[in-house]
Amino acid sequence: MHPRILRSPASTAALALLLALAPWGAAAAEDPPPSWRLPVSGARVLVPFEAPAHDYGPGHRGIDIGPVDDVVAAPADGVVAFAGTVVDRGVVSIDHGGGWVTSVEPVTPTVAPGDVVRAGDPIGRISEGGHAGPGSLHVGVRQDGEYVNPLALMGRVPRAVLLPCC
Numbered sequence: 001m002h003p004r005i006l007r008s009p010a011s012t013a014a015l016a017l018l019l020a021l022a023p024w025g026a027a028a029a030e031d032p033p034p035s036w037r038l039p040v041s042g043a044r045v046l047v048p049f050e051a052p053a054h055d056y057g058p059g060h061r062g063i064d065i066g067p068v069d070d071v072v073a074a075p076a077d078g079v080v081a082f083a084g085t086v087v088d089r090g091v092v093s094i095d096h097g098g099g100w101v102t103s104v105e106p107v108t109p110t111v112a113p114g115d116v117v118r119a120g121d122p123i124g125r126i127s128e129g130g131h132a133g134p135g136s137l138h139v140g141v142r143q144d145g146e147y148v149n150p151l152a153l154m155g156r157v158p159r160a161v162l163l164p165c166c
Helices: 009-027 150-154
Strands: 044-047 063-066 071-073 078-086 089-097 100-105 107-109 122-126 137-143 146-148
Touching (some): 078 122, 089 107, 089 122, 137 150, 146 150
Antiparallel strands (some): 044 063, 071 122, 078 089, 089 100, 107 122, 137 146
């Protein structure tokens, strides 16, 4: 391929898209947790997932959902890996097996590490702190340590729209 083509804005954008999707493509070999759902019923996405261009790049490694009135539930079956405070907010992380881990914040945990939870079981109450606005919850999902769009586990990823170039 001609070196000039590799440096064009279109090829750079295509490469960035492929790199952003690579962790999800690699994760597809391990099935996600069955019946994954949002930790709060009736909530909508307030801030979408934005994959970073590289490990230390800017992005939004999860989704913010709201409104959240009170109880936060487990999004899928698993074992509580962490329930406590990180800097200024409560966090609950659930290991779903197969390399899948969900973290939600800010919450006041009502579970402890080692607790077995089923999808829909209460894991905490909405709290304050972190970057999520009042009454909203940040939900992050990792597959083998790589952040993925939580909505992909529910078949709710928006359809890609190709825009004209140049």
